[in-house]
Amino acid sequence: MRHSLSPILHDWFIKKFRLNAAYAAFEVDPGNLEQAVNGLRALSLGGFNVTIPHKESILQFVDETSDSVALLGAANTLKNKDGLVKAFGTDPFGFVESLGEDTGRFKGARVVVFGAGGSAKSIVYALGQLQVHYVCIVNRSRARAEALAGAALEKYGLQDVSVFDAEEDVLNDLISAADILINTTSVGMHPRINESILPDSSAISKKHFAYDLVYNPGMTKFLADARMRGAEVQSGLDMLIFQGLESVRIWHDEHFEIDKDELKEIRKILKTELGINE
Ligand SMILES: NC(=O)c1ccc[n+]([C@@H]2O[C@H](COP(=O)([O-])OP(=O)(O)OC[C@H]3O[C@@H](n4cnc5c(N)ncnc54)[C@H](OP(=O)(O)O)[C@@H]3O)[C@@H](O)[C@H]2O)c1
Numbered sequence: 541m542r543h544s545l546s547p548i549l550h551d552w553f554i555k556k557f558r559l560n561a562a563y564a565a566f567e568v569d570p571g572n573l574e575q576a577v578n579g580l581r582a583l584s585l586g587g588f589n590v591t592i593p594h595k596e597s598i599l600q601f602v603d604e605t606s607d608s609v610a611l612l613g614a615a616n617t618l619k620n621k622d623g624l625v626k627a628f629g630t631d632p633f634g635f636v637e638s639l640g641e642d643t644g645r646f647k648g649a650r651v652v653v654f655g656a657g658g659s660a661k662s663i664v665y666a667l668g669q670l671q672v673h674y675v676c677i678v679n680r681s682r683a684r685a686e687a688l689a690g691a692a693l694e695k696y697g698l699q700d701v702s703v704f705d706a707e708e709d710v711l712n713d714l715i716s717a718a719d720i721l722i723n724t725t726s727v728g729m730h731p732r733i734n735e736s737i738l739p740d741s742s743a744i745s746k747k748h749f750a751y752d753l754v755y756n757p758g759m760t761k762f763l764a765d766a767r768m769r770g771a772e773v774q775s776g777l778d779m780l781i782f783q784g785l786e787s788v789r790i791w792h793d794e795h796f797e798i799d800k801d802e803l804k805e806i807r808k809i810l811k812t813e814l815g816i817n818e
Pocket of ligand 1: 631634654679681684724726776780781
């Protein structure tokens with residue numbers, strides 16, 4: 541199994557909430573997805589998480605989908621109840637919950653989203669829930685950005701969405717006019733830590749809030765540059781924690797919470813595992 545933080549995160553939840561559960565990671569070939577879902581039913585297991593590259597293809601084998609999965613066309617959590625398997629997506633919840641009490645700044649905000657992949661969909665969907673005023677999607681491949689912009693307008697409740705190419709020379713004007721910048725691309729992720737999705741950060745100022753879904757390193761170049769220019773910044777580590785917590789709530793039908801000290805504790809455990817010592 542490729543390296544995953546999920547077993548460590550979920551073992552911590554299991555201990556913290558004293559759950560009658562065990563969490564293990566398995567690598568499943570694309571051709572065996574149906575058997576994997578049937579295995580849930582046959583063994584009466586509570587559910588599992590799904591990650592890349594199965595998030596979309598798993599949906600053909602489930603009985604039901606949550607509303608957000610129906611809109612996003614991808615899931616990361618399956619729950620089995622008496623043989624009925626339902627698919628959920630917890631990334632949008634994880635993002636919103638990671639903001640803590642900071643969600644107020646999103647209402648009516650102008651947001652630039654870098655990237656148009658799977659996680660960008662979850663973020664743009666969440667931005668619809670947070671009632672932002674305007675979203676601009678900046679992506680390397682324009683077609684993907686346009687598809688996401690179309691979904692945002694048609695399905696995610698956003699009313700003002702545009703698409704920019706990363707190279708456009710008006711990018712700095714766009715950044716200056718924005719309040720919030722979110723990197724959903726893998727640019728800057730370990731080991732390519734000297735790269736940023738925004739090589740020229742001169743348009744960032746202290747009015748901005750910069751969020752990076754990448755959590756390794758904890759302080760990406762994108763965030764470090766933004767912080768140097770006075771912006772408030774946040775890494776994707778809390779999103780990872782809260783999307784996992786939301787899965788636990790779904791599996792156990794209980795609204796578990798973690799307090800600030802517990803959040804610090806699990807952050808520290810995950811950072812240690814990642815070898816991050818910031
Ligand atoms: N914190 C969390 O809980 C959390 C949750 C989900 C994902 N993530 C992180 O988010 C990142 C993206 O995940 P994903 O699932 O969205 O991946 P994905 O579906 O493969 O999308 C990748 C995105 O990154 C862009 N990209 C990749 N390499 C690039 C480069 N060299 N230059 C410019 N753009 C580039 C792609 O652009 P094109 O469309 O042009 O290819 C696309 O928009 C990963 O680092 C992942 O670990 C974090």
